Amino acid sequence: MVFNSLAFMAFFAVVLALHALPLPWTTKKINLLVASYLFYAAWNPPFVILLWVSTVVDWFAAQKLVHAQRPVVRRAWMLLSVVANLGMLGYFKYGHFLLENFSDLMASVGVHYVPPAWDIVLPVGISFYTFATLSYTLDVYLRRALPARKFLDYALFVTFFPHLVAGPIMRPTELVPQFESPRKGSRRQLQFGMVLVTLGLFQKVVLADGFLAKAAEMIYDAEQAPGALDAWVGTLAFSGQIFCDFAGYSTIAIGVAMCLGFAMPDNFRFPYAAVGFSDFWRRWHITLSSWLRDYLYIPLGGNRHGEGRTYMALMGTMLLGGLWHGASWTFVVWGGLHGIYLSVERQLRQRFPGYQPGPVALVALGLLTWTLVNVTWVFFRAHSFSKAWSVLRGMAGVNAAAPILPTMYLATTLLIVAGVVVAHWQMRQRTLESVLQRVSAIPLAVALGLMAFLVVITQGSGSAFIYFQF
Numbered sequence: 001m002v003f004n005s006l007a008f009m010a011f012f013a014v015v016l017a018l019h020a021l022p023l024p025w026t027t028k029k030i031n032l033l034v035a036s037y038l039f040y041a042a043w044n045p046p047f048v049i050l051l052w053v054s055t056v057v058d059w060f061a062a063q064k065l066v067h068a069q070r071p072v073v074r075r076a077w078m079l080l081s082v083v084a085n086l087g088m089l090g091y092f093k094y095g096h097f098l099l100e101n102f103s104d105l106m107a108s109v110g111v112h113y114v115p116p117a118w119d120i121v122l123p124v125g126i127s128f129y130t131f132a133t134l135s136y137t138l139d140v141y142l143r144r145a146l147p148a149r150k151f152l153d154y155a156l157f158v159t160f161f162p163h164l165v166a167g168p169i170m171r172p173t174e175l176v177p178q179f180e181s182p183r184k185g186s187r188r189q190l191q192f193g194m195v196l197v198t199l200g201l202f203q204k205v206v207l208a209d210g211f212l213a214k215a216a217e218m219i220y221d222a223e224q225a226p227g228a229l230d231a232w233v234g235t236l237a238f239s240g241q242i243f244c245d246f247a248g249y250s251t252i253a254i255g256v257a258m259c260l261g262f263a264m265p266d267n268f269r270f271p272y273a274a275v276g277f278s279d280f281w282r283r284w285h286i287t288l289s290s291w292l293r294d295y296l297y298i299p300l301g302g303n304r305h306g307e308g309r310t311y312m313a314l315m316g317t318m319l320l321g322g323l324w325h326g327a328s329w330t331f332v333v334w335g336g337l338h339g340i341y342l343s344v345e346r347q348l349r350q351r352f353p354g355y356q357p358g359p360v361a362l363v364a365l366g367l368l369t370w371t372l373v374n375v376t377w378v379f380f381r382a383h384s385f386s387k388a389w390s391v392l393r394g395m396a397g398v399n400a401a402a403p404i405l406p407t408m409y410l411a412t413t414l415l416i417v418a419g420v421v422v423a424h425w426q427m428r429q430r431t432l433e434s435v436l437q438r439v440s441a442i443p444l445a446v447a448l449g450l451m452a453f454l455v456v457i458t459q460g461s462g463s464a465f466i467y468f469q470f
Contacts, residue, residue, distance in 0.1 A: 211412050240413070334377075
């Protein structure tokens, strides 16, 4: 079940109605838990078993961690949780990838090995809920949090349908306490929540799917090598598509949770207005960035053990972050490029401490950041290195190729992407809520009505969100 479908709209209306009834709080939480399982089971019912396994293992591991006295016992329970969660993730997401690379390694030394057919379906959102559950036992192990007091609250944290399949990646300390006392969306929360849902659907259905996806597909899925204009416009189309798609999902998720009376953290803060790559990762997929920082970068040494260790931790974090996105070396290169960008930026900051760019330099550095981010999107979108090199050669003006994109696609892509970037710069130091509070009711209602109308007339079969595959 996807947010941009009539089935979800009917499902959410029923959930909202049940949540508004004068029922005991425990009954309402059970309703939300059952609804969340139904939401996930709509893709593939057997995969609900994975949610149960992860929930039960981490619940009992955390309980045992609290009562264990010996360090070796505590470490054993922590490792049980890590192995169980990463084992499921590794098997379903990286099993085929590992088999293929093992076969290639054997071939390089003259051994002919044909791996068995791999017909395992990737469970939707397994990377997201794996990271969410891992943070629970790791925080308890590190004594940064206490385990949940009620199994129902923890089970609901794992499966809560707004964030279940594509984030934001919630921490137990952010959501479990909200389940301890009765919550229901106030009138203001319902209003703002529906505004977010409408805005998110507009980003996903109209901008990402309706206008930008086709231009990206025509370049990245074509056999023909693109010329300079086509390569850049196709890449810009994907740049706009992936933002509108993923930020659209996060916006809907936050809005849906708000309608039910729950708060979820921002996952995007206008990232295409970032100045520098540390700023970009403070604005793009914020909950993943903070997870990688707290559970990977800092444990690898962070910036506490000298410059060499810091750069190793930085590169290791970004390479693994790239691999988290997909079982392909192109994703590893994408993460590695961001690691290189962050490392170079760190060196420049140390060489020019205290540098504060003026207005012109700020915009120039922002455009440079955005341009280099677009270069990395080539590896994120391309299905192979050969296609990535083809697009990069096109962007460099090397390919002598016939035009691919019709004029209409060129014009609409450039117009929409320019609008997104300008909007990000306008909102760079603001929040959406603060801006909406200053807009009078009539213009806001007209804008939202127009967005809703465009969503309705554009909506097709309910295309899945890009990040569902991760």
